[in-house]
Structure formats: structure tokens, C-alpha cells
Amino acid sequence: MQLEQKSFSVLSESLTNWQGRKEWFFNREHTDTYEQWYEGRYKRAEVWQKKVMAQLLGSNPEIKELLEFGCxxxxxxxxxxxxxxxATGADLSPFMLGQAVHLFEGDLVNADSHFMPFKDHSFDAVAFITTFEYYRDPVQVIKEAARVGKKGIAFGMMNRNSPKFFRRRIQQAFGKNPFYVTANFYTPQGLTHKIHEALEGREYTIEWTCTGLPKWFPLQQWSLPYGDFFGLYVHFKD
Structure with missing residues (x-):
């Protein structure tokens, strides 16, 4: 029993410090209430995020099977x-997947996006929805997604070009917001730069659009790089 307790302690510490740092998604206090957060004040944002992702992928007849990493x-x-x-879901956090298994009837995989346990071209596309911000080696993750996804890669991202970015950082400074401490926020241009670095030599096009604008604003989606959320799709041409 003492050996089992020690082994669990080592495992718990390695998960908590994945990538050599503490991550909120290995904390049951946060993962057990994740769905409630979406059903509360984040609901309106989710509606517009899904509209954006539907626009980028839903009208593409090539995309029939998708792998969502960080599900x-x-x-x-x-x-x-x-x-x-x-869709098939994959996530590194067993605590997140512990919730997912009761909510999703499809396939779920516990894995690290830096080393995807799938053969080349296993899916038509790979998607990352508000999870790519947490990867320490984004170029490696994009390379893996390009290997596994046959037609393209979709990103749903928290935008650095947003007043909420500064609010989150101020909250962190006062220890009020644990969710974004290790997050690296991108702009559409910043993410595009990483994509070009990872996919050098390949032929592809990139389409993106922004949402997450204030409720009072006359537009809720546009092609300017400002807003709390942007969707981006990399369409392979080779």
C-alpha cells in the first residue's frame, strides 16, 4: 500500500507539472466545473465561436472526419x-476525459499533441479549440497535425488583440485567474508565422475571421484582426 501511494504521488506530480510547469487542466477543482463555465457567462461567446468554425469547415465537403486535440x-x-x-477527441488531461466520457459517445484518446498516436492522414482535418495556446512547442504540434490531418488544420484561438487579454494579465498579477498563467496568446498574424515555420515547403492557403467583439458593437464578426476570438483554417493544396 505504501508503494502504491508513493507511485500515485509521483504520477500526480508529473501530471501537475506537464511541460515542467503547473497547468490548470490537471486540477480537479477546475476540470469538474468546466462545463458549468460554458453554460454561464461564456454562453454567448460560445455561440459566435461555433458560427465562425462552422463557416470555416462546415461548408467544406472534404472534411468528413476530424480529430480535435485538447478536446x-x-x-x-x-x-x-x-x-x-x-469527430474524435484527444486530450492529455485524464481529468478532462473523465468528464468527457460521460458526455460524448464517440472515440476519445488520452495523448500528448506533440506526439500524436495516429498514422499519417488518419483524419481529414485536425482541430484545436482554445487549447493551442498552451503548447510549449507549437511548431512541433503543427507538424504533427499536418502529418495526421490530410486536408487541413483548424484553429479556434483566444486573440491577443483584445481588451480581455490585458484584463486577464491584470487578474493574474493579483492571483485571481489561474486559467491563463501558462497560455501564450496569438494574433492571426502571429499564428500564421508559426504555421509558415512549421509547414515550410508545403502548399496551402490560410483563411481566418474574428469574433468576440463587444455586445454593443454593430458587427460581431469581421476580417480585421481584433476581437476576443479568431478562427483560422489551413487548407492543404499538395
Missing amino acids: GTTRFTRWWEEIGIE
Whole structure:
């Protein structure tokens, strides 16, 4: 029993410090209430985020099977079916997947996105929804996604070009917001730079659009790089 307790302690510490740092998604206090957060004040933002991702992928007849990495509790993974896409979910956090298994009837995989346990071209596309911000080696993750995804890669991202970015950083300074301490926020241009670095030599096009604008603003989606959220799709041409 003492040996088992010690082994669990070592495992718990390695998960808590994945990538050599503490991550909120290995904390049951946060993962067990993740779905409630979406059903509360974040609901309106989710509606517009899904509209953006549907616009980028839903009208593409090439995308029939998709792998969503960092699927969490499968909030988006469950939704892809509504726009005609069969999804598989993957996540590193066993605590997130512990919630997901009760909510999602499709396939779920516990894995690290830096080393995806799938053969080349296993899916039509790979998607990252508000999870790519947490990867220490984003170029490696993009390379893996390009290997596994046959037609393209989709990103749903928290935008650095947003007043909420500064609010989050101020909250962190006062120890009020644990969710974004290790997050690296991108702009559409910043993410595009990483994509070009990872996919050098390949032929592809990039399409993106922004949402997450204030409720009072006359537009809720546009092609300017400002807003709390942007969707970006890399379409392989080779």
C-alpha cells in the first residue's frame, strides 16, 4: 500500500507539472466545473465561436472526419456532428476525459499533441479549440497535425488583440485567474508565422475571421484582426 501511494504521488506530480510547469487542466477543482463555465457567462461567446468554425469547415465537403486535440470535456467535439463532421477527441488531461466520457459517445484518446498516436492522414482535418495556446512547442504540434490531418488544420484561438487579454494579465498579477498563467496568446498574424515555420515547403492557403467583439458593437464578426476570438483554417493544396 505504501508503494502504491508513493507511485500515485509521483504520477500526480508529473501530471501537475506537464511541460515542467503547473497547468490548470490537471486540477480537479477546475476540470469538474468546466462545463458549468460554458453554460454561464461564456454562453454567448460560445455561440459566435461555433458560427465562425462552422463557416470555416462546415461548408467544406472534404472534411468528413476530424480529430480535435485538447478536446477537454468535448464541448466542441460533440458539436461537430451538427455541421456534418464525425469527430474524435484527444486530450492529455485524464481529468478532462473523465468528464468527457460521460458526455460524448464517440472515440476519445488520452495523448500528448506533440506526439500524436495516429498514422499519417488518419483524419481529414485536425482541430484545436482554445487549447493551442498552451503548447510549449507549437511548431512541433503543427507538424504533427499536418502529418495526421490530410486536408487541413483548424484553429479556434483566444486573440491577443483584445481588451480581455490585458484584463486577464491584470487578474493574474493579483492571483485571481489561474486559467491563463501558462497560455501564450496569438494574433492571426502571429499564428500564421508559426504555421509558415512549421509547414515550410508545403502548399496551402490560410483563411481566418474574428469574433468576440463587444455586445454593443454593430458587427460581431469581421476580417480585421481584433476581437476576443479568431478562427483560422489551413487548407492543404499538395
